[in-house]
Amino acid sequence: MTVRRRKAAQRTTLADVAAMAGVSAITVSRFFNEPHRVGPEPTERIRAAVEALNYVPNLAAGGLASAHNRVVAMVVPNISGPIFADTLQALSDGLAVGGYQLLLASSYFSVEAEERAVRAFLGWNPAALVLTSRFHSAATERLIADATQPVIETWDLQPGRKPLQIGFSHRQVGRDAAQYLLDKGHRRIQFVRNSAAGDLSAQEREAGYAEVMEAHGLEPRHFVPTAAAPLEAGAEAMKALAARQRQRPEALIFANDNLACGALLAGQRAGMQLPQDMAVFGFGDYAFADKLLPSLSTIRPPARQIGELAAAQVLQLGRGEQPSALTELVCELVARESA
Amino acid sequence: MTVRRRKAAQRTTLADVAAMAGVSAITVSRFFNEPHRVGPEPTERIRAAVEALNYVPNLAAGGLASAHNRVVAMVVPNISGPIFADTLQALSDGLAVGGYQLLLASSYFSVEAEERAVRAFLGWNPAALVLTSRFHSAATERLIADATQPVIETWDLQPGRKPLQIGFSHRQVGRDAAQYLLDKGHRRIQFVRNSAAGDLSAQEREAGYAEVMEAHGLEPRHFVPTAAAPLEAGAEAMKALAARQRQRPEALIFANDNLACGALLAGQRAGMQLPQDMAVFGFGDYAFADKLLPSLSTIRPPARQIGELAAAQVLQLGRGEQPSALTELVCELVARESA
DNA sequence: TTGTAAGCGTTATCAT
DNA sequence: ATGATAACGCTTACAA
Numbered sequence: 001m002t003v004r005r006r007k008a009a010q011r012t013t014l015a016d017v018a019a020m021a022g023v024s025a026i027t028v029s030r031f032f033n034e035p036h037r038v039g040p041e042p043t044e045r046i047r048a049a050v051e052a053l054n055y056v057p058n059l060a061a062g063g064l065a066s067a068h069n070r071v072v073a074m075v076v077p078n079i080s081g082p083i084f085a086d087t088l089q090a091l092s093d094g095l096a097v098g099g100y101q102l103l104l105a106s107s108y109f110s111v112e113a114e115e116r117a118v119r120a121f122l123g124w125n126p127a128a129l130v131l132t133s134r135f136h137s138a139a140t141e142r143l144i145a146d147a148t149q150p151v152i153e154t155w156d157l158q159p160g161r162k163p164l165q166i167g168f169s170h171r172q173v174g175r176d177a178a179q180y181l182l183d184k185g186h187r188r189i190q191f192v193r194n195s196a197a198g199d200l201s202a203q204e205r206e207a208g209y210a211e212v213m214e215a216h217g218l219e220p221r222h223f224v225p226t227a228a229a230p231l232e233a234g235a236e237a238m239k240a241l242a243a244r245q246r247q248r249p250e251a252l253i254f255a256n257d258n259l260a261c262g263a264l265l266a267g268q269r270a271g272m273q274l275p276q277d278m279a280v281f282g283f284g285d286y287a288f289a290d291k292l293l294p295s296l297s298t299i300r301p302p303a304r305q306i307g308e309l310a311a312a313q314v315l316q317l318g319r320g321e322q323p324s325a326l327t328e329l330v331c332e333l334v335a336r337e338s339a
Numbered sequence: 340m341t342v343r344r345r346k347a348a349q350r351t352t353l354a355d356v357a358a359m360a361g362v363s364a365i366t367v368s369r370f371f372n373e374p375h376r377v378g379p380e381p382t383e384r385i386r387a388a389v390e391a392l393n394y395v396p397n398l399a400a401g402g403l404a405s406a407h408n409r410v411v412a413m414v415v416p417n418i419s420g421p422i423f424a425d426t427l428q429a430l431s432d433g434l435a436v437g438g439y440q441l442l443l444a445s446s447y448f449s450v451e452a453e454e455r456a457v458r459a460f461l462g463w464n465p466a467a468l469v470l471t472s473r474f475h476s477a478a479t480e481r482l483i484a485d486a487t488q489p490v491i492e493t494w495d496l497q498p499g500r501k502p503l504q505i506g507f508s509h510r511q512v513g514r515d516a517a518q519y520l521l522d523k524g525h526r527r528i529q530f531v532r533n534s535a536a537g538d539l540s541a542q543e544r545e546a547g548y549a550e551v552m553e554a555h556g557l558e559p560r561h562f563v564p565t566a567a568a569p570l571e572a573g574a575e576a577m578k579a580l581a582a583r584q585r586q587r588p589e590a591l592i593f594a595n596d597n598l599a600c601g602a603l604l605a606g607q608r609a610g611m612q613l614p615q616d617m618a619v620f621g622f623g624d625y626a627f628a629d630k631l632l633p634s635l636s637t638i639r640p641p642a643r644q645i646g647e648l649a650a651a652q653v654l655q656l657g658r659g660e661q662p663s664a665l666t667e668l669v670c671e672l673v674a675r676e677s678a
Numbered sequence: 679t680t681g682t683a684a685g686c687g688t689t690a691t692c693a694t
Numbered sequence: 695a696t697g698a699t700a701a702c703g704c705t706t707a708c709a710a
Contacts, residue, residue: 010487011464013687024697029689039695054485059462060399060408061687064702068689069399071442071463080428085419092418092445101459103410104443106431120440123398124410125350146393148349231630258626265630287597288627291570291604352703363681368705378679400703403686 012053020049032057063125072314073103073121074130075114077199082286083256084132086303087154087310091130094311098318100127109198111137118143125149128314134158134165135200150317154306156201159326166309166327170201173299173331174208177253177281180297180333182216186251186279189213191222192237192263194255195230202255205283209253221249225259234262239270242278251279251339257286257298264292264338279339285332294337302329351392359388371396402464411653412442412460413469414453416538421625422595423471425642426493426649430469433650437657439466448537450476457482464488467653473497473504474539489656493645495540498665505648505666509540512638512670513547516592516620519636519672521555525590525618528552530561531576531602533594534569541594544622548592560588564598573601578609581617590618590678596625596637603631603677618678624671633676641668 018025023042030037031046038046049055063069072095076084092102103124105117115137121129122143129149134156136144144151144163151163158165174191181189191209194202210220223241225233234254241249254260260282267274274280274294282289285300306329313323357364362381369376370385377385388394402408411434415423431441442463444456454476460468461482468488473495475483483490483502490502497504513530520528530548533541549559562580564572573593580588593599599621606613613619613633621628624639645668652662 011687015687025687026689026698027696030696033689037695042696054481056458056461056482058403058464058687059459060402060464061702062689063399064397064403064704065687065689067702078428079418079431080421080424082419082421085424089417089419089445092443096444096455099459101463102443104431104441105435106428116435119395120398120438122395124440125397125399142393143395229626231626235630261627262630265627265632268632269630287568287570288600288604291574291601291608293604293607350703354703364703365682365705366680369680372705376679381680397703400686401705403688404703404705406686406705 011058012055014055014057017046017049017053017055020053021045067125069125069127070098070100071103071124071126072100072128072130073105073124073126074132075105075107075117075121076132077109077196078106079104082258083284083301083303087307090304090307091311092307094308095314097311098315100314100318107132109196109200111135111140111198115140115143122147122149127318128152130154130310131163133201134161152310152313154310155301156204157326157328164313164323164325164327166306166313166329168301168329168331170204171208171211173283173301174205174210174253175212176208176331176333177205177283177299178209178212180335181251181253181279181281181339182212184251184279184339187218188247188249189218189251189253190241190249191220192234192241192252192254192259193222193224194259195225195228195233199255205255221247230256230258231262231265234259234264235266238263238266238278242267242270242272249278251281253281255283257282257284257289257296260296260298260338261286261288261292264294264296268293275338281339285334289334290336292338297336297339298334300332300334302331305329350397351394353394353396356385356388356392356394359392360384406464408464408466409437409439410442410463410465411439411467411469412444412456412463412465413471414444414446414456414460415471416448416535417445418443421597422623422640422642426646429643429646430650431646433647434653436650437654439653439657446471448535448539450474450479450537454479454482461486461488466657467491469493469649470502472540473500491649491652493649494640495543496665496667503652503662503664503666505645505652505668507640507668507670509543510547510550512622512640513544513549513592514551515547515670515672516544516622516638517548517551519674520590520592520618520620520678521551523590523618523678526557527586527588528557528590528592529580529588530559531573531580531591531593531598532561532563533598534564534567534572538594544594560586569595569597570601570604573598573603574605577602577605577617581606581609581611588617590620592620594622596621596623596628596635599635599637599677600625600627600631603633603635607632614677620678624673628673629675631677636675636678637673639671639673641670644668
């Protein structure tokens with residue numbers, strides 16, 4: 001009888017270890033997954049064989065057999081931005097504790113890119129799928145609804161849907177920023193948008209700002225930078241708005257701290273007196289925010305906390321527990337020198 | 340005959356699609372992997388079935404069967420730092436083109452953490468394993484040597500070893516920085532270390548600096564900050580060294596731009612005249628470097644390029660081509676106002 | 679162009 | 695405590 005083999009047996013497998021240790025494959029499997037169910041002598045022989053063969057278990061095979069993969073997939077708008085990086089780092093670290101790996105993709109604020117990533121990720125049958133924001137394509141919604149894997153939406157809240165929610169209200173952030181500046185006596189307050197068009201959470205913050213402005217009988221206005229790089233975009237907004245003859249704003253709320261920092265640095269370089277010439281308010285509390293001159297007033301989102309809680313929920317799910325459906329976190333307004 | 344099933348059939352499989360389309364499973368498999376080998380009518384029926392069932396192929400199963408997983412695993416010191424984030428972003432984007440996903444872990448400059456990550460990653464049988472730097476534990480070296488997967492080392496160079504290399508010489512970076520400051524007429528030049536102790540590449544840069552200093556008959560000196568956060572650490576170094584009565588340095592080379600930016604901002608806030616009171620030189624060319632006052636002189640590593648080239652090499656390997664073993668890239672010295 | 683059978687490396691199930 | 699066997703969902707090898 002000819003045994004058909006697909007390829008030269010190269011990778012060392014459970015069977016190789018078992019043969020060397022003089023036990024069956026399943027015993028080696030138990031050695032890894034339920035060590036207490038293996039007696040002391042076989043344990044020692046298996047340990048030696050694993051060591052000698054430098055055996056690495058094939059996790060894809062294990063996951064296929066057990067329908068339980070120790071991977072978590074996350075889609076973020078971008079990897080290199082400071083905000084999501086903190087969430088990612090915290091998530092990755094939290095997952096590492098439970099032996100989970102992180103599969104990552106970036107959407108660049110595009111729901112189509114997100115959809116492609118979600119589709120590919122579901123193919124890996126991850127222990128959980130973590131998304132950023134609650135804005136998805138219709139097809140993504142369908143994938144999520146049909147998915148057998150738990151889905152965690154972060155950085156936003158939308159109660160009553162299937163995914164677990166860990167986030168906060170962006171609209172409230174916008175309201176808080178506007179109210180803070182109004183309380184400081186400003187009236188001509190303008191919102192500077194992110195040049196990344198698909199940032200729908202930033203639009204929510206703008207909506208919150210607009211809501212408060214209108215409640216005070218003031219007209220909400222926004223500026224849209226053309227520069228793609230956030231520091232440049234912030235500088236562009238600062239220069240354009242400070243130079244305005246009519247309707248010159250007294251205070252600016254930026255879609256995020258990168259923009260606000262760009263504005264601050266551009267203002268400083270142009271010799272502006274800040275915040276007298278222009279009050280500047282951000283969102284994110286990036287690392288530089290409290291170091292700049294003037295230091296940046298901003299709202300700090302619970303970026304790390306989101307990652308930590310998401311990791312904790314994945315571990316809970318792994319233990320068969322059911323995490324709470326809605327985790328509402330709060331942002332902190334940090335009043336500094338710039339506004 | 341009783342068919343034993345392990346779990347309630349939940350996930351829709353290739354077989355479900357095949358049944359609905361009235362073809363065999365292998366034909367559906369070909370529909371995805373070799374569409375040209377499937378006739379037009381079956382193709383249409385399969386397309387409809389996939390759509391109706393919202394079918395998502397199980398990539399773990401496919402990878403197990405074909406021994407070819409479309410995942411690339413990368414270990415970086417940290418995800419949230421600006422440098423590696425650029426490499427990661429570029430790698431992730433480049434891989435997405437070829438339909439590859441990115442598995443990620445961070446080592447925090449610890450070779451033990453790196454080893455754990457490498458071990459777990461090899462279990463996923465990735466198309467390639469991408470590492471940062473050439474410093475590994477002995478066990479990691481052994482895992483790499485035995486691995487059937489291609490390994491790509493980035494951000495450094497060490498010819499003659501098994502892994503493909505995409506990087507540059509950190510020692511040369513240190514030499515260039517020192518030579519630049521010497522050419523500017525400085526003599527008391529000091530190196531400020533990263534507070535992350537395991538950053539061996541930074542130590543290489545320091546060695547290059549020391550080499551040039553000694554060649555000029557000058558004594559290399561270093562400062563070790565205690566603060567963990569890089570901006571704070573840089574500020575700490577600036578304050579401590581500027582206040583020194585004896586041996587006060589004229590110029591500082593920082594292990595990276597975060598430290599240098601922290602120093603610049605602290606100096607500015609303290610009312611120092613920069614670069615007259617202290618010349619500052621960095622490494623990394625982070626986004627803020629050219630925006631600060633004074634703008635930061637630094638050396639720009641090819642961070643994005645490394646990610647792009649790594650992705651390109653993975654795609655090459657996927658096509659059965661053999662990428663060049665050594666890709667030496669160059670850093671660019673960016674002379675600005677701070678030194 | 680399409681199908682059958684076997685195999686990828688592991689774990690669940692049942693038996694001893 | 696240990697093992698035999700089937701199953702996980704897919705693709706390779708070969709056949710028609």
